[in-house]
Amino acid sequence: MxxxxxxxxxxxxxxxxxxxxxxxxxxxxxxxxxxxxxxxxxxxACTNDYLGLRFHPEVIESAQKCMRYDGSGSSGARLTTGAHPLANQLERELADFKHSEAALMFNTGYMANIGLISTVGCSGDVMFSDEKNHASIIDGCKLSHAKVVIYPHRDVDRLRELLNEHRNAQSRFIITEGVFSMDGTVAPLPELLQLAESFDAHIIIDDAHGLGVLGERGHGTLEYFNILPNPRIIQVGTCSKALGSLGGFVCGTKCLIQYLCQRSRPFLCSTMLPSSVLAASSKALQILKSQxxxxxxxxxxxxxxxxxxxxxxxxxxxxxxxxxxxxxxxxxxxxxxxxxxxxxxxxxxxxxxxxxxxxxxxxxxxxxxxxxxxxxxxxxxxxxxxxxxxx
Ligand SMILES: Cc1ncc(COP(=O)(O)O)c(C=O)c1O
Structure with missing residues (x-):
């Protein structure tokens, strides 16, 4: 063969x-x-469970309770078999933690990036992606209908030139990780935000490794730079690192989240996470907030x-x-x-x-x-x- x-x-x-x-x-x-x-x-010496919450007794107990009452799976995608109340609750908690209007859960961080980027990137748009971005961002870009332009790692000057070259594109998205997963470097977010404002672009920031780590209270890269989210900023995250659980999410405006609910295929066409996993993430987030x-x-x-x-x-x-x-x-x-x-x-x-x-x-x-x-x-x-x- x-x-x-x-x-x-x-x-x-x-x-x-x-x-x-x-x-x-x-x-x-x-x-x-x-x-x-x-x-x-x-x-x-290489765990992503940065705060040790995977084994926290309260996290385990919350998950166990849900498993007992709701069973092991979730029986379908949200649009077919409905949403467990914990899905909506966790989305509100994550949106609140990220100071965003709304949030949408995906089954993994990988799916959150694919589900967001492939859906918002239309023909005529340009995605400006840092060369060291995670595979899920690269794949999301490939699946989108937008043109993809790679800029050298954290190189704001080169990005400015590239944005200038594409200033007539229909929409522009700058995509970066908050903390880069293989290098531990931090995105120059204030400069990227300035560029986004000058060139009327959105910023997608994947803060998988910033949540629970950066900022005084672990809110992530935005807190570290004292930046409050605005409609230009779309945040991606995952519960699989510092929250010790599983499940990706996108935080942004209500309009963006409603749009993803209508169009994002990884959200529409995949069985939802079971409530035990949602409960574990929700409890881990509560512990992070209080400790x-x-x-x-x-x-x-x-x-x-x-x-x-x-x-x-x-x-x-x-x-x-x-x-x-x-x-x-x-x-x-x-x-x-x-x-x-x-x-x-x-x-x-x-x-x-x-x-x-x-x-x-x-x-x-x-x-x-x-x-x-x-x-x-x-x-x-x-x-x-x-x-x-x-x-
Ligand atoms: C920057 C980044 N984004 C997304 C992901 C995917 O997250 P998950 O493991 O929840 O699918 C990872 C995981 O390695 C990552 O490092």
């Missing part, structure tokens, strides 16, 4: 250039530790990691975010460090092509507010030693 022959040759190519991806079997024991099938216990100290602790642990790594000459972006990429470059060396740490009880994900460009392989260290300080320090020095020994 021609398909099989091609697939096999691609798999072999991955082996030859050390880019094969193996999916490890890892069962989490708590927010920061896991165990493999063979009983190997690991400190997980900003979790956000502060995350920042402290992030600063601690930066200072320990600076001893071996490794620098990170200046903001206290949860993502601290250790950029090695060469894929083989990156895998050697990964394996060395794994043997020593530390699980630190190795990120390689196609998640990042070839030759830009890295270890994606992330911070969780629940790391014990002594254990964290110990893990960090072991990482530094291992990196020094191998590179």
């Amino acid at each position: 021609p398909g099989e022959t091609y697939w096999q040759s691609e798999i072999e190519k991955c082996h030859r250039i050390n880019l094969t991806r193996n999916i490890p079997v890892l069962k989490f024991l708590d927010a920061t530790h896991g165990v493999t099938e063979t009983g190997h216990r690991l400190f997980v 900003p100290e979790r956000v502060h602790r995350l920042k402290q642990l992030s600063e601690m990691a930066k200072s320990i790594f600076s001893e071996c000459g490794m620098a990170f972006p200046p903001e206290a975010v949860a993502i601290l990429p250790i950029i090695i470059g060469d894929e083989t060396t990156t895998m050697k460090i990964f394996e060395n740490l794994y043997q020593r009880g530390i699980y630190l994900a190795a990120i390689r092509y196609p998640s990042v460009p070839l030759g830009h392989a890295r270890l994606r260290l992330s911070v969780c507010s629940e790391y014990g300080e002594d254990e964290w320090k110990n893990v960090l020095s072991r990482m530094v030693n291992s990196i020094k020994a191998i590179t």
Whole structure:
């Protein structure tokens, strides 16, 4: 079969250039530790559960209650079998948290980006997308009918030129992540907003890694820059990172949200999340609102990691975010460090092509507010030693 022959040759190519991806079997024991099938216990240093809310007893209890009363699934898309009251409640809570008029839930952050971008981008429009944007943004752009223009990472001057070149387009959308998922860099939002105003554009900001992390109270990148949402700003988020649950969302004007309800295919044509998941997200959001100290602790642990790594000459972006990429470059060396740490009880994900460009392989260290300080320090020095020994 021609398909099989091609697939096999691609798999072999991955082996030859050390880019094969193996999916490890890892069962989490708590927010920061896991165990493999063979009983190997690991400190997980790359979780997206930045505030440890996945295992919070109140979150678990809320989900369990819903599961008991509502069952395991949701039986259909919202427009066919109706919305569970918790879907509307969570949307109000998220809109309120993001200071937006309204919100719409999708099943994942990936679907939120696809569902938003593919729906708002019409023929005659232009999408200006940062070169380091997440795959879900790239795919949303591909599925839209708009022209897509990629601008260099955080390069406001180049973006201005490109906006100028396309000033006669029907509509313009600047699309950026708040905190970039593979680099830990923060979008220059005030400058992007100025450009959006000058060129009458919208900004779509995917704040998957800003929620629960940036700003004094973890509201995200807008809070960090003291920017209040206005109708130009469309925010995308996910409950799968700092809220420890699942489900993506879009926050914007009532008009935008109503439009997505009518037209966005991932919303219209996919079974809604079960109420247990909605309940978990809602409870996690309540905990985040009432316990900003979790956000502060995350920042402290992030600063601690930066200072320990600076001893071996490794620098990170200046903001206290949860993502601290250790950029090695060469894929083989990156895998050697990964394996060395794994043997020593530390699980630190190795990120390689196609998640990042070839030759830009890295270890994606992330911070969780629940790391014990002594254990964290110990893990960090072991990482530094291992990196020094191998590179
Ligand atoms: C920036 C960004 N957007 C969207 C997503 C997708 O979110 P989810 O995992 O909820 O589908 C991710 C996840 O990795 C991400 O990093």
